[in-house]
Structures are given as structure tokens and as C-alpha cells.
Amino acid sequence: MKKVIKNVALFVAACSAVTASVAGTLDFESAPKAIYTELTVDGVTFTRGGEQFAVAHWGADTDAFSGNSIGLWRPYAVLPNAAVAFRATLTGGFSSFSIGMGDTGGDDDQGRLEAYDALGNLLDSDSLSVAAGVSGGGYLSVSSVKPIAYVLFYEVGSYPGVVAWDNVSFTAAVPEPQSGLLMAAGLGTMGLLVRRRRRG
Numbered sequence: 001m002k003k004v005i006k007n008v009a010l011f012v013a014a015c016s017a018v019t020a021s022v023a024g025t026l027d028f029e030s031a032p033k034a035i036y037t038e039l040t041v042d043g044v045t046f047t048r049g050g051e052q053f054a055v056a057h058w059g060a061d062t063d064a065f066s067g068n069s070i071g072l073w074r075p076y077a078v079l080p081n082a083a084v085a086f087r088a089t090l091t092g093g094f095s096s097f098s099i100g101m102g103d104t105g106g107d108d109d110q111g112r113l114e115a116y117d118a119l120g121n122l123l124d125s126d127s128l129s130v131a132a133g134v135s136g137g138g139y140l141s142v143s144s145v146k147p148i149a150y151v152l153f154y155e156v157g158s159y160p161g162v163v164a165w166d167n168v169s170f171t172a173a174v175p176e177p178q179s180g181l182l183m184a185a186g187l188g189t190m191g192l193l194v195r196r197r198r199r200g
């Protein structure tokens, strides 16, 4: 029976290892304030089709953004080509992705978040409107049972792209084949040991 307990313990430990890194949050506080064309924070890579974006502290801390955040907007300048969306990717894909969007309140903000599979099919989307004069913003979220290969997010208000993006929460796509095989192997081992014990 000790052997069965040991195998159950190993099985539980293995399952924990699979699920341990599934969820994450990031807030860009570890990213130096600078201009980027690619930035990886806590395993999530942000790009904008080769166009530039900034990590900055835009100056107003709200629940949707605080401290460092990413955006096209930086004091006294707007980086070009606002129509080019941000793209976020994670090795193995996401099963959900949420991001805060807002600004300090000068204009209206129209945010959009879209989730795509590896073939470019739209899996889920979310929109957020923030009225002019509102300091702050809110959150956009997408999720899918199919792995999300990448998400796109962008803003098309009166001053396109002039928002801060921050406070990302995500869950990684569950590696179905591996976890399924692991569970089958674990249950198989348990079954075999129980049968052997019954025979003996």
C-alpha cells in the first residue's frame, strides 16, 4: 500500500507541476521606461508589427493603469501609426487574456481586444468605451476553449492610440495531450498496483 501512496503522491506532484505556471499577471513595473518594438514581460511578448511603442508612467494612477504601462502616448508626443495594433503572444498560447485600458481623461477612448487562433480565425473579442472627461478606464477580456495563438488590442477614439495599457491577467492554454497522457499514466499505474494488491 505504501507503494500506492507513493505513486499517488508522485501523480499529484506531477499534476501540480503541469498546472503551476498556468496563470499569470503582469504590470510592466519591471520594464525600463523606454521605446520598444518588442518587449517580453513574464513570458508574454508584446509587439506592434515592427512599429514603436513606449513603456512610460503616464501620470495618472487608476485601477486600470498605474505606474509603468505600455502605449503609443508619451508626454508631448504620439508615436506614429496608431492603426497598427499591439500583439501579445505566449509560448503555447493563452486560454484567457485580460488587460486594463484608460487615460487621464481628455478624450473619449474606444478600446478593442481580439483573440485569434494560429490560423488567424477570430475566437473572441471585447470592446470598451470610456467617455471624454473620465480619468481612468476599465478592462477588456477574452477567453476560448481553443488555444489563443495571439491577441490584438488597439484604441480608435478621437485621438487613436492615446491610452495606457496595463495590468494584464492571463491563463496559459492547457497542454491537453501532455496532461491527458500524464493523467492516463497515473491512473493506469494506480489501477495496476490496486489489481496486484488484490491478487496478492
Ligand SMILES: [Ca+2]
Pocket: 027, 028, 029, 065, 066, 067, 068, 069, 166, 167
Ligand atoms: Ca503598471
Ligand SMILES: [Ca+2]
Pocket: 103, 107, 108, 109, 157, 159, 161, 162, 163
Ligand atoms: Ca485617449
